[in-house]
Amino acid sequence: MDVSKVLKEALVELESTDNEDSVQLIRVKYLGKKGLVTELLKSLKDLTDEEKKHFGASVNLAKEELLGKINSRSLEINKTSINEKLTKESIDITFPPPISHLGKIHPISKTYKEVIDIFGNMGFSVAEGPDIETDFNNFTALNIPEDHPAREMQDTFYLDQKDENNKPFVLRTHTSPVQIRTMMSSEPPIKIIAPGRTYRCDSDSTHSPMFHQMEGLLINNDANMGHLKGNLINFCKDFFQINNLKVRFRPSYFPFTEPSAEMDIAYSIVDNQIKLGEGDKWLEILGCGMVNPKVIENCKIDSSKFQGYAFGLGLDRITMLKYGLTDIRSFFNGNNNWLKENGFSLGRI
Numbered sequence: 001m002d003v004s005k006v007l008k009e010a011l012v013e014l015e016s017t018d019n020e021d022s023v024q025l026i027r028v029k030y031l032g033k034k035g036l037v038t039e040l041l042k043s044l045k046d047l048t049d050e051e052k053k054h055f056g057a058s059v060n061l062a063k064e065e066l067l068g069k070i071n072s073r074s075l076e077i078n079k080t081s082i083n084e085k086l087t088k089e090s091i092d093i094t095f096p097p098p099i100s101h102l103g104k105i106h107p108i109s110k111t112y113k114e115v116i117d118i119f120g121n122m123g124f125s126v127a128e129g130p131d132i133e134t135d136f137n138n139f140t141a142l143n144i145p146e147d148h149p150a151r152e153m154q155d156t157f158y159l160d161q162k163d164e165n166n167k168p169f170v171l172r173t174h175t176s177p178v179q180i181r182t183m184m185s186s187e188p189p190i191k192i193i194a195p196g197r198t199y200r201c202d203s204d205s206t207h208s209p210m211f212h213q214m215e216g217l218l219i220n221n222d223a224n225m226g227h228l229k230g231n232l233i234n235f236c237k238d239f240f241q242i243n244n245l246k247v248r249f250r251p252s253y254f255p256f257t258e259p260s261a262e263m264d265i266a267y268s269i270v271d272n273q274i275k276l277g278e279g280d281k282w283l284e285i286l287g288c289g290m291v292n293p294k295v296i297e298n299c300k301i302d303s304s305k306f307q308g309y310a311f312g313l314g315l316d317r318i319t320m321l322k323y324g325l326t327d328i329r330s331f332f333n334g335n336n337n338w339l340k341e342n343g344f345s346l347g348r349i
C-alpha cells in the first residue's frame, strides 16, 4: 500500500479545487471514517510488528500533512471569496443614493425653516440661547421672582448643578430667556426671533416634555398691540396658506408682558384628522403681549424711552395644525415609518 501515492493524489485534488464544499468532500474522502487514509491505518493489523512501526509512522505523517494542507486550503479559499465579495459590494460614497434611500425632512424642521423665512421677510433676525439656563434668565429677570405663583405655571426640570448665585440651573421652560440675553447684550431697536427647544414636565396629546417654541421680540419707541396682532395674523395666513383663517386673541396673564394675550386657531376633527379654518375647537398656539417695563429695566434699558412687544409661539402645535396631526408625541418617538409617511422629501423644502 503506497502511502505517498494516496497523499500525492489527495494533494493534487486539493490544489485543483476552488470552493469550500469540495475541500470538505476531500476531507471526508481521505480522512473520514471510511476515508482512504483511515483505511490504510486499518490495514496495520495484517503487518508484522516491525512493518507496523514504519508503516504506522508514515501513515500518521501523511495524515498530519494532509490535514494541515486541507486547513490552509480552506482558509485560502475563504479569504479569496471574502475579497471577491468585498470588491463586488464596494460602495462609491461619492455617488448619490437612489431616491428610495433618501432620508426625509422632519415636519418640525420644515416648520423651523418656514417660520424663519416668514419672520425674516418681516425684518426679524435670528437670535439663539442655550437649552440649559440660569434661574435668573428663565425666571427672575422676566419678572417671575422666587415664590411667585407663575413659576408653577411651567413645570420645571431642575439640574443638580448650581450657578454663581447658588441657584440650580434649569432646562429652559420657554424661549423667553433669549429676550433677556438679547436685551442685555444689545441696544434698541431690537427685532429678533429665537427658535429652539424648551422643556416642561408635561405629557399628553398636545403637550410634550421637550417641545419647540419661537420667541419674538421687538423693542423700539413706538411698538403697540396693533402691530403685534397684525404681524401675528399675517404670519398665520402665510404659514397656513389660508386667507380666511379663524383666529382669536384671548386676554391672558404673563408676568413679563402687560397687557398679555393668547392666540388660538379654530379647527375641527374630521376622520381623526385636524381640519383648519373651520369648526368650533380652538388650539392655543402662542402667548404674547407688550413687554413689561420692569423686564426692560431689568435689562438696563430705559423703559421711559423704549417699549415693545414679545410673543412665544408653539412650533409643534402649528405643525400639528398645518399637517392634520393629532398627537404631538408622534413627532418624537423616532418611528422611521411615521417619518416616511409624514416627512418631506429633500426637493420639497
Ligand code: FA5
Pocket (backbone or CB within 6 Å): 173, 174, 175, 176, 200, 202, 206, 207, 208, 209, 210, 211, 212, 213, 254, 256, 257, 260, 284, 285, 286, 287, 288, 289, 310, 311, 312, 313, 314, 315, 316, 317, 328
Ligand atoms: C410661554 O411659554 C411664554 N413664554 C410665551 C410668551 C412669550 C408670552 C413672550 C408673552 C411674551 P406658554 O406657557 O403659554 O407661554 O407657552 C407658549 C406656547 O408654547 C403655547 O401656546 C403652546 O403653543 C406651546 N406649549 C406650551 N407648553 C407646551 C408643551 N408642553 N408641549 C407643546 N407645546 C407647548
